[in-house]
Amino acid sequence: MKKILFIGAGSMAEALIQGWIKEKVFTPQEIYVTNRSDKERLQFLQETYGVHCLFDQAIYKEADLIILAMKPKDAIAAMCDLQSKITEQSAILSILAGIAITTITEYLGNRPVARVMPNTSATIGMSASGIAFNNEVSSGQRIMFLQLLEAVGSVIEVDEDQLHAVTALSGSGPAYIYYLMEAFERVGTKVGLSKDTVRLLMTQTLAGTAEMLKQSVDEPDVLRKKVTSPGGTTEAGIQALEQYQFNEAIEACIKEAEARSRSLANG
Structure with a gap:
């Protein structure tokens, strides 16, 4: 070529x-x-x-x-x-x-x-x-x-037909992760860290988590539970995510993006 x-x-x-x-x-x-x-x-x-x-x-x-x-x-x-x-x-x-x-x-x-x-x-x-x-x-x-x-x-x-779902997940996925990073940086500075410190900590955390998912034979829920001690800080954070309907928000995000992809296909 x-x-x-x-x-x-x-x-x-x-x-x-x-x-x-x-x-x-x-x-x-x-x-x-x-x-x-x-x-x-x-x-x-x-x-x-x-x-x-x-x-x-x-x-x-x-x-x-x-x-x-x-x-x-x-x-x-x-x-x-x-x-x-x-x-x-x-x-x-x-x-x-x-x-x-x-x-x-x-x-x-x-x-x-x-x-x-x-x-x-x-x-x-x-x-x-x-x-x-x-x-x-x-x-x-x-x-x-x-x-x-x-x-x-x-x-x-x-x-x-599955490309609509691919579009919603990995095609748009980087934007979702960047949006998440924006949220981490906002709250990180509110609790006393510098933006640069938050960026360093969370980019490494995201990279390490992705690598764990690639290398481990465990499912994500098993890996999550290994980090979550009863009565600990992680459990408190997970409970807050559940309170604010984190799973529902992610589901809405993907479904809306997939629906938009289908609407583009239909003109």
Whole structure:
């Protein structure tokens, strides 16, 4: 693969660009990026990563892989514009939340399409991605798509309908964790610690907890109970979370995000 073309230049596109360049999957010279109108954004990507943002229109027909990375609300207009510019040989990798493969092939033709929901941790090679393929994807292309995502983290193949849940969980997941960190920092400073101290303590705690979940054979509830002494501080904290309906809040969060993904698919 020699040329890839990003249609869209948002945060997820940048995360993949940065991750792939860092992992030497692609050179900056092999990556082309365009968007609808934000020229300052394109200039930033060009200056930061050395990718092509001003290029001849012939690139559309020369690209081996087209990556759909625009905002979902702009997808139909972008695909209408794209359909006459690309060849039948170009494969499609879509990172659009909620936009079905059938919608993509309706506008871009019956070609190989992979839909993936990565997250912005691709920037540091630690994305968690779910991917689905249409029947036009060959075994070789399937391996290629999986390798692209494995280069920037972990990837699991799912049925396309399950991508709504993947979007709600791991796709949006980093934002939930950052939101949690914001809360830790606010309350940590209220109880007398500096923001830097809270950040150091909690990032290490989150990293250590994630590693324990990866290495341990125990279920999360077992690990939690090992930390929770009867009548101790952890138990008091857990009781407060239960009082404020922590589980219900998490369930509402995921269900609302999944429902939004489905609504995007339905237009």
